Amino acid sequence: GQQLNQSPQSMFIQEGEDVSMNCTSSSIFNTWLWYKQDPGEGPVLLIALYKAGELTSNGRLTAQFGITRKDSFLNISASIPSDVGIYFCAGPRVYDKIIFGKGTRLHILP
């Protein structure tokens, strides 16, 4: 069945560095969603993308809907300690179901 592959699985970066992560699928998606999960909390929606090629920002976060509709990218600029957490991509598989990637865990080194 459809799967979303996230890369990398985890990242260790220094505060202030930029971060890039991506999500790919063997199937076409019409919507891409990016969520963040803080430690001990439920996921929170960061950015939603609805159109191939779309580039959307939310503060220091920028996400892009790939032209092929089979991938999406999330960038975080000038990382800060509160960026720590797990980032999930997600997309609707059919009308009423969403599938999630396995997540990218972001660590920030002191």
Add this chain to the structure above:
Amino acid sequence: EAQVTQNPRYLITVTGKKLTVTCSQNMNHEYMSWYRQDPGLGLRQIYYSMNVEVTDKGDVPEGYKVSRKEKRNFPLILESPSPNQTSLYFCASSLSPDRYNEQFFGPGTRLTVL
């Protein structure tokens, strides 16, 4: 305050002892869903409900039951829990099924089955 609440937040139980995890939302949302989160596997949907008395299976429904008798509540029932159901469970809701991208997640319930 608009929110999704789950109870309990933490639960340790033994194999075979029936349990219920409650989920409630105060936003008059139609769509509600249960997920489990396991290391390395991300979030997987267990069951979902598009409205009162309408429920359907997600990707991993085996061993679980749900009910939707009222719009605000969507309990998850484990009739005979087993150790492989040890996981972190999240309830989520959105205004309507076509606005799944606006899902609000609860704080999670960490379940351990011994």
